[in-house]
Amino acid sequence: MSRYDPREIEPRWQAAWDEACLFRAERDPSRPKFYVLEMFPYPSGRIHMGHVRNYTMGDLFARYKAAKGFNVLHPMGWDAFGLPAENAAIERGVSPAAWTYENIAAMRAQMKPLGLSIDWSRELATCDPEYYGQQQALFLDMLDAGLVTRKAAVVNWDPVDMTVLANEQVLDGRGWRSGAPVERRELTQWFFKISDMAEDLLDALDRLEHWPEKVRTMQRNWIGKSRGLQFAFETRGAPAGFERLEVYTTRPDTLWGASFAAISPEHPLARALEGDPAVAAFLAECRALGTSEEELETAEKKGLDTGIRVVHPFDPAWQLPVWIANFILMDYGTGAIFGCPAHDQRDLDFARKYDLPVIDVFAAPGSAARVGTVAYVPPKSERVEFLRPVAGERLMTGEAAVDAAIAFCEARGIGRGVTRFRLRDWGLSRQRFWGCPIPIVHCPACGVVPEKRANLPVRLPDDATFDKPGNALDHHPTWAATTCPACGGPARRETDTMDTFVDSSWYYARFTAPRAAEPTVMAEADYWMNVDQYIGGIEHAILHLLYSRFFARAMQATGHLPAKAIEPFDALFTQGMVTHETYSTRGADGRSVWREPGEVERDAAGARLADGTPVEIGASVKMSKSKKNVVDPDDIIARYGADTARWFVLSDSPPERDVEWTAAGAEATFKHLGRVWRLAHETAEAPPAADDADLVRAAHRAIRDVTADIEGFAFNKAIARLYELTGAIARAPAGAPARRFALRVLAQLMAPMTPHLAEEVWATVGGEGLVAAAPWPVADASLLVEANVVLPVQVNGKRRAEVAVPAGSDASTIEALVLQDETVRRALGGASPRRLIVVPDRIVNVVV
């Protein structure tokens, strides 16, 4: 008997699977399907442990569902457009395409040894014209359907990446990729009209019961629905065209507390007043302010009284001043508000600074002032009389008060109830080269003209140069020159490309027919959609997942997806990260330097470098190059094999939490797999011996428990059960027939996690064919019931003894046994029990 050698085992079984075409997915309406998808990777050039964990989980599910008899679709592709390819072109002179395809080849070569049950025949890359050409067709269909629009808008401009960003791509006032502070620019851009679907995107979240509540909550907040009153103040002393000032409020019940109106520095009225030097100076000051979190938090509320007045809608004699205020956002509501200092903290801060009146609407007349420097925000549940009723109206605070206040105002012709969303349209234009060209032509005669479908794909040139900053497509000498699809005259192509999030918003649908000459094939999409289990990182909770939900709706509206695919992902699982300890040493200058795990020798006493330099062990955080705490999957596979890497990332933590990679854990996993291997060979070679009924029962229990744990995404628990079964096998006589049986069961249960070793064990102990093709085992219910149970006996809630009884014994039998028990009698100390609680097959509690 030799020893466990994954380097020999793993390629051999991978070849066997390939030969059997085991993972090729073909539509078969006679069988139920299961579509497993992991979020596809960006081809950076190397896979990392996070990928290994993500794809291992997906693979586990795919293999499990296949064993359960489902026709499984488990594809892989590449989210291949994006800036790094352009940066490589700039830095190294390689073409973005060559760089990207090399990276794809390298990562595919790293992924194949993992033994994933992927249908590689469906592989796609979004930078392939075969893919992005179909995306252009989708764009044109969406344009026809009114889902796309072109408009001038103030947009987020990333000055480093030199491109526009969507709102979702601005984090903390900075570009999500470059980290540069984002500037505001007005540009004409293409937009997907995602805000038209805000209501549906919000409502449908309630039906996504197999999505994490956290993700649904995040999307709800992002969509940001609010109900309020929009009305117009009449102005006094405003420039022509500004006779009315529209404001929006979610708290019309506090209108009696109004003491000023305020407009955003970007509001048209503010701009109209810019002739006034004081206004011009103030607006300039506001523009100079940054938008990052720190700046906003410390920024003082500042304003300027315009001298304009507005009339309170409830009282023609009551006038309020109009201020320009730096804390009013132009892109929410109407960019103008009424200020109610008593019941809004921001308004109060502002009012205290500029000495504006503070009117407490809810205080009883004559009562002491309640509002000092903290605003009183009436809680929604509190019922307080609205103290300044008009013509006897009496209103409450809270939801009812808001509704009543809206009704009250509408009845008097003051504004109307309005539902607003925070969600903005999705600006998709990017001033970048390495993206999907927007299939639009600008004609001097006809204007903006969609490209003809027959001319798709609009291909990227392969001879672009990257010696100038900005969009290489725009700089290309000939690419943009074309003829107008409408009049045939000379025209120029749109040189903006699409946001790369467009590419990832429909790839799941493309996988159902990746080579089709249309975006999708209805028969295929109808069979394979929806994705039954989607797995990826929580970082995509808003961007990618919201855009995909929009796209599924748009593709349905344009006839590319069936109605049932309106929500593309039936179940979503967000997995945790792979972390690793960080190591640092102090240099001579006292500064600490990060060290790679490979440089560090670790033992119980601590850690040091090979030369003895002490190493400080830091927190276990996400693997990153900057912290140097990266473990390369290639190294792990070379040393221990793919099965060890797969088992370890599944075993140590619940899948939704972070898992800490440790060298000791990897070593221990490898040893365990070696033990399983040895048990199989030892069993195969042992002479026959007496059977072991207990082991048979243990195997059936393992089937029951592992199945439940996989279904419940509790992979760490499933693995704990497999350790138990392994222990039970090891304890049984080597030649017992039960051992062969239990090892076959073990192989089947391990197959989704460590598929190569499972095949090896399966073959060694007489399994037929490939375990990857074997049906999932079924637990024999009759072997799961225990004949006897041991009941713990509590006296006054404290465990004192236990009694063994036949399973299913009735309460009176158990009572009699318990009262005879010596330990129980001693614990009772002669007292007679007041009550005896018997929970059959569980516990007994004697109450004195």
Next chain:
RNA sequence: GCGGACGUGGCGGAACCGGUAGACGCAGCGGACUUAAAAUCCGCGUCCCUCGGGAGUGCGGGUUCGAUCCCCGCCGUCCGCACCA
């Protein structure tokens, strides 16, 4: 500020619907095998003491025969959003 999640041995984590807290793994300790080491196998393992017990799931209360689990009030950690009117 708003919203959400979480808090259990030295560590990662189990505990079904309120029923033996600490499954399983790591690290640790002890033993077997060996000339020795590696490898492997077996055992111990929350804490405290007087070996019979006592305490124990962030802290303080409550409900219950019985609470890691339910309720009330704190403390702490993490995540998301945020001058959104």
